[in-house]
Amino acid sequence: MKPVLILLSITIATFLGLYPSISKRKSFLWKFFTATILTIAIILNFLPPTAANINEADFLARKNHQSQINILFTTAPELIKYDSNSNHWEVGTFNDNKTDFVFTDKQLSNQFNRIAEYIVRATYIPEERVYKITAINAINPIFTFPYIPGLEERIRIMNFHVPMAWIAVIAFLLSMIYAIKYLKSKDIKFDLYSSSIAAIGLLFTFLATTTGMIWAKFNWGSFWNWDPREVSIFILLLIYSAYFGLRNAVNNYDTKARLSSVYSILAFTTVPFLVFVLPRLQAGLHPGSGSDTSIGPILSSEKGLLNEYLLYTFCLSLFAFLLLFYWLTNLSIRLNNNQISKLDYTRLQ
Amino acid sequence: MEGFFGDSTIPPVLGIVLLIWLGILVYLFFIDAKLNKLEKRLKSEFENQIYEKSEGKQ
Numbered sequence: 001m002k003p004v005l006i007l008l009s010i011t012i013a014t015f016l017g018l019y020p021s022i023s024k025r026k027s028f029l030w031k032f033f034t035a036t037i038l039t040i041a042i043i044l045n046f047l048p049p050t051a052a053n054i055n056e057a058d059f060l061a062r063k064n065h066q067s068q069i070n071i072l073f074t075t076a077p078e079l080i081k082y083d084s085n086s087n088h089w090e091v092g093t094f095n096d097n098k099t100d101f102v103f104t105d106k107q108l109s110n111q112f113n114r115i116a117e118y119i120v121r122a123t124y125i126p127e128e129r130v131y132k133i134t135a136i137n138a139i140n141p142i143f144t145f146p147y148i149p150g151l152e153e154r155i156r157i158m159n160f161h162v163p164m165a166w167i168a169v170i171a172f173l174l175s176m177i178y179a180i181k182y183l184k185s186k187d188i189k190f191d192l193y194s195s196s197i198a199a200i201g202l203l204f205t206f207l208a209t210t211t212g213m214i215w216a217k218f219n220w221g222s223f224w225n226w227d228p229r230e231v232s233i234f235i236l237l238l239i240y241s242a243y244f245g246l247r248n249a250v251n252n253y254d255t256k257a258r259l260s261s262v263y264s265i266l267a268f269t270t271v272p273f274l275v276f277v278l279p280r281l282q283a284g285l286h287p288g289s290g291s292d293t294s295i296g297p298i299l300s301s302e303k304g305l306l307n308e309y310l311l312y313t314f315c316l317s318l319f320a321f322l323l324l325f326y327w328l329t330n331l332s333i334r335l336n337n338n339q340i341s342k343l344d345y346t347r348l349q
Numbered sequence: 350m351e352g353f354f355g356d357s358t359i360p361p362v363l364g365i366v367l368l369i370w371l372g373i374l375v376y377l378f379f380i381d382a383k384l385n386k387l388e389k390r391l392k393s394e395f396e397n398q399i400y401e402k403s404e405g406k407q
Contacts, residue, residue, distance in 0.1 A: 025385060035374050042370055046363040153359070327377065334384050338391060 002311060009319040010170070017326025022193060023333045034323040041320040044313050045159045049138050051119045052147035054093060057131065060149065061124050068123045069147060070137055073101075076115040091133065103133040116140050146307040150219065155310070157215045159317040165208035165233070166318065167325050169275055171201025172240070176268035179261035191257035192340065194264055195247060196332040200325060202240045209233055220285055228282035228289060232274040239267050 016030070051072035052060065060069065079092030089109050091101035101122065103109075112118065119138040122131040145155050175198040182190035212230070213223040224230060243263055250256040283291035306314075 025381070025388070031378065031381065039367070039370065042366055043363070046359055046366065049359075331377070331380055331384065334388065338384065338387050 002306065005311065005315045006318065009315040010322065013319045013322035013326070014170075016323060017329070022326070022330060023189070023337065024330075025334070026327065026330055031327065034320070034327055037316070038320040038324055041159075041313070041316045044143070045156050045317060048143040048145055048309070049119050049141055050145040050147050050153055050155060051137075051141070056147060057122075061129070061131065064124070064126050065149065066124050066126065068121055068134070069149075069152075070119050071101075071122055071131065071147075072117060072119050072141075072144060074115070074117050075112060077113055080109055080112050082109075100130040101133055102128075102130045105134075108133060108136065111136050111139075119144065143309045146310060154215060154218055157211055158310070159314050160321075161208060161211040161215060162314070163318040163321045164204050164211060165275070167321055168201050168205040168208055168236075169271055170322070171197050171204060171325065171329075172268050172271050175201060175264050179264035182257060182261045183265075188253070188257060188340070189337075191261060192336050193333060194261060196336055197329050198240060198243055198264060200328045200332055202237070202244070203328070204325060205233065205237055205240065209237065216285075225285055227279075227284040227286055229279035229284060229286040232278050236271065236274050239270060243267060 049070060051070040054071065054073050057069070057071045073093040075091055075093050079094075081090050081092070082088075083090055086102075088102045088104045091103065091112070093101070101120070116139050118136055119141055120133045121135040121137055122133045124131050148155055175194045178190045178194035178197065181187070182194060209230075212233070216225055216227075216230075217223045243260060246263055247256055247260045250259060279286060279289055281290050283289060286292075
């Protein structure tokens with residue numbers, strides 16, 4: 001299910017992006033569709049609350065987890081009982097669990113007024129072996145993100161950071177394909193496609209690095225930790241920055257196109273090694289690194305590593321950001337094409 | 350369905366992200382329209398140039 005959905009998102013977005021042509025102006029309907037899908041993806045990545053289910057809460061309680069977490073359970077007004085001795089309300093749930101929930105705020109008892117799914121904000125009190133509810137976050141939520149200790153609300157950034165890194169790899173692959181096409185045909189338009197795609201690929205590499213840095217700051221304490229994956233993406237940034245250095249250093253267009261096409265092919269040979277091999281060999285902070293037991297939540301076939309809602313939103317984000325990538329590429333190609341046309345025009349004059 | 354916003358910090362973050370996204374969208378549509386105009390202008394200028402050249406030869 002997981003690989004099918006991911007491959008389907010990439011294939012459909014690529015088909016939409018390359019059809020009828022990567023360089024022709026996109027129709028208004030295409031642009032409107034892309035804008036709408038991206039807006040929906042952004043909203044669905046931010047709106048739903050994160051929540052642990054009751055078994056996860058049990059597990060956290062056993063681990064004496066004492067920070068505030070969001071817990072999802074089903075309850076009814078009949079299951080809320082006031083205990084005058086301890087002066088608090090006890091909350092019974094429909095789930096067969098060992099965790100007890102209590103609250104002291106009278107106003108909360110009015111909010112548990114019907115049979116529903118509630119997401120409560122609660123803190124575990126080890127002395128009393130109960131979760132103390134401080135607020136009700138949501139009632140009958142449509143979707144919830146999984147609660148992952150250590151990640152909490154930051155889990156949402158996964159749907160921005162990972163698609164951007166993947167799109168950068170797709171971009172560099174496409175750039176290499178067009179570079180080969182140029183070397184075979186010597187048609188200048190393929191060089192134009194190759195360089196424009198590499199530029200947008202570099203932009204997405206930069207975005208993946210930036211979103212990763214923000215995530216790292218709040219998860220690992222600093223923006224840059226010299227983790228193997230951080231090092232490899234930094235090398236990738238340098239390699240593709242050098243590609244543009246090379247292009248700008250040569251004045252003759254044919255030499256520039258020939259040299260940069262060969263460079264693009266050589267540069268892409270490093271991508272699988274830097275993205276898929278090196279970070280998995282070395283021990284590191286990223287999921288899927290050498291010290292991790294799995295190859296990461298997205299690629300792993302292990303069940304339960306990726307919650308269903310997270311998988312759907314991830315695929316939607318991948319699809320939406322790929323469409324944005326093709327739109328940006330289209331604009332970049334047309335812009336560069338016009339610059340070449342302008343040169344031809346001045347040459348004619 | 351009530352209280353869809355799970356965390357009180359999420360709505361402002363979503364608001365800022367949507368505002369930035371709206372700005373990017375407006376810019377993209379603007380660039381697209383500008384490019385379209387430029388393409389049309391260059392095309393007609395190029396055609397005129399070729400026409401004038403062929404006229405000159407005759």
